[in-house]
Amino acid sequence: MSGLIPNFPLDGVVTINRVILKPEYTVEDLEERVAMLCENVKTYHSDTGFIGGFVALNSGAVSNEGSTIGQAVENPLKGKEALIITFWKSFEDHERSHRSDTFQPLFREVLALCENGNEEIAYEMLWSGTAYDPEAAKAAREAKEKYAA
Numbered sequence: 001m002s003g004l005i006p007n008f009p010l011d012g013v014v015t016i017n018r019v020i021l022k023p024e025y026t027v028e029d030l031e032e033r034v035a036m037l038c039e040n041v042k043t044y045h046s047d048t049g050f051i052g053g054f055v056a057l058n059s060g061a062v063s064n065e066g067s068t069i070g071q072a073v074e075n076p077l078k079g080k081e082a083l084i085i086t087f088w089k090s091f092e093d094h095e096r097s098h099r100s101d102t103f104q105p106l107f108r109e110v111l112a113l114c115e116n117g118n119e120e121i122a123y124e125m126l127w128s129g130t131a132y133d134p135e136a137a138k139a140a141r142e143a144k145e146k147y148a149a
Contacts, residue, residue, distance in 0.1 A: 004128035005087050008051050013091045014123045017084040020077060020116040027057060030082060030113055037106040041086070044102055049093020053086035091122050 021030060034055055041050050060078025064071050075081075088094040097103055111118055132140060 004130055005052055008087050008125065008128070009089055010125075011090075012051065012125055013088045013094060014125055015086045015088065015094055015120050016123065017118060017120045018116065019082045019084060019110070019114050019118075021080045021082075021113055022115040025113045027079060027082075030110075031055075033106070033110045033113065034082075034084060037103070037110055040102055040106050041097060044100060045093070045097045048096065049089040050097065051087040051089065053084070056083045056085070058082065094122065 019030065021027070038053065038055075041053075057079065058075055058077045058081040060074045062073070062075050086094070088097075098107065131137075
């Protein structure tokens, strides 16, 4: 299913960069440099394979309901770690974007902030989706109660 990201093809590629900020840089530094990079990708690659993306900052919250590695109170990378996640028609489209002359200088600016270097991993999408609306959620619960054994 690909309902979460509009126009994302079933055989599309998701790439994830994990950024850990060097102590001398701020989240605002990251936001500024990533905004420049993202604007470049949207401008030069929206018609050559780029579908969309987002950047998420580590909030520090740890789900003790969803974690099995202990009962942490707060993640130590709060406000220092970000994920840059992009969606592409193909891995080759992604790679071609990174080889472009306009992308590389901006990419190096982002990398200068990173204490962990950079490893960008490509994933194949297996599932995505959005929440049910209230009516569909009610119908789903009723069907579960009626047919699930």
